[in-house]
Amino acid sequence: MNEQKQTVKPYVIGLDLGGTNSVFGIVDARGDIKATTAIKTGGFEHAEAYVEACMTALHPIIEEVGGIGTIKAMGIGAPNGNYYHGTIEYAPNLPWAHDVVVPLAGMFSERLGVPVALTNDANAAAIGEMTYGVARGMKNFIVLTLGTGVGSGIVIDGKLVYGSNGFAGELGHVVVRSENGRSCGCGRKGCLETYCSATGVARTAREMLIKDVRPSMLRGLTPEEITSLDVSVAAEKGDEIAQEIYRFTGHMLGEACANFAAFSAPEAFIFFGGMTKAGELIMKPIRESYQEHVQSLFKDAQFLISGLDGSSAAVLGASAIGWEL
Amino acid sequence: MNEQKQTVKPYVIGLDLGGTNSVFGIVDARGDIKATTAIKTGGFEHAEAYVEACMTALHPIIEEVGGIGTIKAMGIGAPNGNYYHGTIEYAPNLPWAHDVVVPLAGMFSERLGVPVALTNDANAAAIGEMTYGVARGMKNFIVLTLGTGVGSGIVIDGKLVYGSNGFAGELGHVVVRSENGRSCGCGRKGCLETYCSATGVARTAREMLIKDVRPSMLRGLTPEEITSLDVSVAAEKGDEIAQEIYRFTGHMLGEACANFAAFSAPEAFIFFGGMTKAGELIMKPIRESYQEHVQSLFKDAQFLISGLDGSSAAVLGASAIGWEL
Numbered sequence: 001m002n003e004q005k006q007t008v009k010p011y012v013i014g015l016d017l018g019g020t021n022s023v024f025g026i027v028d029a030r031g032d033i034k035a036t037t038a039i040k041t042g043g044f045e046h047a048e049a050y051v052e053a054c055m056t057a058l059h060p061i062i063e064e065v066g067g068i069g070t071i072k073a074m075g076i077g078a079p080n081g082n083y084y085h086g087t088i089e090y091a092p093n094l095p096w097a098h099d100v101v102v103p104l105a106g107m108f109s110e111r112l113g114v115p116v117a118l119t120n121d122a123n124a125a126a127i128g129e130m131t132y133g134v135a136r137g138m139k140n141f142i143v144l145t146l147g148t149g150v151g152s153g154i155v156i157d158g159k160l161v162y163g164s165n166g167f168a169g170e171l172g173h174v175v176v177r178s179e180n181g182r183s184c185g186c187g188r189k190g191c192l193e194t195y196c197s198a199t200g201v202a203r204t205a206r207e208m209l210i211k212d213v214r215p216s217m218l219r220g221l222t223p224e225e226i227t228s229l230d231v232s233v234a235a236e237k238g239d240e241i242a243q244e245i246y247r248f249t250g251h252m253l254g255e256a257c258a259n260f261a262a263f264s265a266p267e268a269f270i271f272f273g274g275m276t277k278a279g280e281l282i283m284k285p286i287r288e289s290y291q292e293h294v295q296s297l298f299k300d301a302q303f304l305i306s307g308l309d310g311s312s313a314a315v316l317g318a319s320a321i322g323w324e325l
Numbered sequence: 326m327n328e329q330k331q332t333v334k335p336y337v338i339g340l341d342l343g344g345t346n347s348v349f350g351i352v353d354a355r356g357d358i359k360a361t362t363a364i365k366t367g368g369f370e371h372a373e374a375y376v377e378a379c380m381t382a383l384h385p386i387i388e389e390v391g392g393i394g395t396i397k398a399m400g401i402g403a404p405n406g407n408y409y410h411g412t413i414e415y416a417p418n419l420p421w422a423h424d425v426v427v428p429l430a431g432m433f434s435e436r437l438g439v440p441v442a443l444t445n446d447a448n449a450a451a452i453g454e455m456t457y458g459v460a461r462g463m464k465n466f467i468v469l470t471l472g473t474g475v476g477s478g479i480v481i482d483g484k485l486v487y488g489s490n491g492f493a494g495e496l497g498h499v500v501v502r503s504e505n506g507r508s509c510g511c512g513r514k515g516c517l518e519t520y521c522s523a524t525g526v527a528r529t530a531r532e533m534l535i536k537d538v539r540p541s542m543l544r545g546l547t548p549e550e551i552t553s554l555d556v557s558v559a560a561e562k563g564d565e566i567a568q569e570i571y572r573f574t575g576h577m578l579g580e581a582c583a584n585f586a587a588f589s590a591p592e593a594f595i596f597f598g599g600m601t602k603a604g605e606l607i608m609k610p611i612r613e614s615y616q617e618h619v620q621s622l623f624k625d626a627q628f629l630i631s632g633l634d635g636s637s638a639a640v641l642g643a644s645a646i647g648w649e650l
Contacts, residue, residue: 175584
């Protein structure tokens with residue numbers, strides 16, 4: 001039956017709905033992207049107009065792979081996405097969704113005539129890793145997405161954790177410094193995200209360049225304009241302060257993971273997002289700090305970098321939700 | 326079919342295997358204990374001898390309820406219990422299991438001829454709450470057991486979380502003070518358990534009686550001998566320092582729960598164990614601190630005290646695992 005299904009409907013649509021771009025991919029069961037397209041996310045007053053523009057963009061690529069009859073389902077990864085309701089809820093960065101609840105999954109499903117599921121981008125990444133990436137065959141793991149913020153997708157016993165309200169897995173907002181913590185965009189202090197996101201790394205750079213007197217190529221930049229990429233480039237060139245910044249960041253992540261392990265005893269932590277390009281510069285201090293802080297019961301967890309190709313990872317993640325339907 | 330099953334095998338056996346006593350109960354589906362017995366846990370050189378003594382004690386109460394044909398299964402709540410393997414692993418307080426892996430579930434199953442499952446006491450408490458207690462009908466909740474240590478049982482989507490190795494849910498060993506934390510028996514520092522267990526409360530009392538100059542009835546006691554019960558009695562009598570100790574303890578718990586919420590978005594936190602007898606003295610600061618620290622997404626969680634009768638709660642919890650088989 002499975003084989004027949006795959007013959008008849010071999011594809012799912014993935015939509016990576018970001019603040020700037022909405023990227024579509026039509027994906028097969030192996031994670032090969034057969035066709036892709038994109039539109040700007042903004043510029044629409046209402047969700048209706050956004051969905052219309054999406055349909056116009058989707059039509060040609062659906063025809064390209066053989067028509068809607070080849071499509072099993074659609075998955076959407078979106079900020080403030082609620083899986084239970086298929087809604088985007090009060091997403092601050094989406095002009096057509098910042099003060100409303102948009103039933104986006106239903107709107108697409110109605111137009112396409114296929115089932116549509118929606119969740120946040122970090123959850124999509126976790127399902128993507130399980131479907132196409134390094135978590136294939138794993139039942140218990142945690143994905144941490146290191147981007148502008150820190151997101152997470154938690155898989156327990158082969159299922160993504162959505163919790164009582166659909167918003168479980170906000171590990172970027174676990175407080176890791178209960179005293180003198182950095183102020184977070186969520187209104188609280190000391191959240192993991194304030195240290196270990198790309199913006200957190202830039203903040204660490206600014207602090208460290210004041211505290212540490214060693215020479216650094218980062219001193220040539222305007223402090224407010226330093227990015228995590230600048231730090232990564234400098235670190236790779238052997239800049240000691242830049243390397244120290246990654247050690248600090250990795251140390252905080254390892255310490256946080258040691259606490260997360262006590263919750264769900266995952267077999268792996270998987271890191272996703274631009275900052276993982278720093279490779280061992282960040283992974284080594286993560287592993288060392290984890291071993292330093294974790295209870296011996298949980299010391300065997302693996303630390304992996306996402307197995308999904310960078311540029312299409314988010315689309316693959318979104319599409320993977322489609323296979324679950 | 327369900328009805329027939331219940332007619333034929335209406336009971337499960339629960340074993341609350343503690344460091345001192347092993348308490349058995351034969352329990353029906355409503356949580357009524359039909360027969361009970363107990364033996365001392367220690368005094369046996371090998372697990373074989375312990376199980377033999379258990380069988381001798383069990384025999385008469387099994388006959389009392391109508392023989393082994395009325396027993397569906399057996400559940401065991403035990404320290405260092407591994408659900409996946411049905412084993413007790415290196416339990417420091419059990420003379421016949423402190424340096425070995427004892428396949429206790431299999432040993433009982435062989436002798437009784439019924440399925441036997443085993444997990445740690447906090448997990449048993451969580452299943453007990455779901456089966457007979459305040460969590461009936463809930464799919465996502467966390468039980469925190471406040472005793473000599475702090476244990477936890479996490480239920481997500483109606484299932485207990487065991488994780489990759491069977492040891493998930495060690496929330497008593499989440500580090501809540503990353504700097505200047507109290508030393509923990511696990512060898513690390515700042516674990517929740519060092520603040521919020523009964524021994525943590527006694528420690529807080531000793532610290533506070535030095536720092537705070539107000540009069541207190543606790544000053545009449547030898548500092549090393551103060552227990553959480555002494556603090557509770559004094560607090561109920563209006564002792565200001567004792568009340569401050571409970572405020573501090575509740576504050577730490579509420580702050581920790583705010584972090585736990587980010588993981589699994591539970592609909593309730595349920596507190597279990599002797600310290601909950603302090604009632605509002607501890608529950609009020611927990612709720613207040615939770616609201617102060619939690620992300621707004623998770624502010625609706627309820628805070629409840631275990632619905633299981635104190636003296637038999639652990640036996641009921643253990644028995645509840647039997648119904649899952």
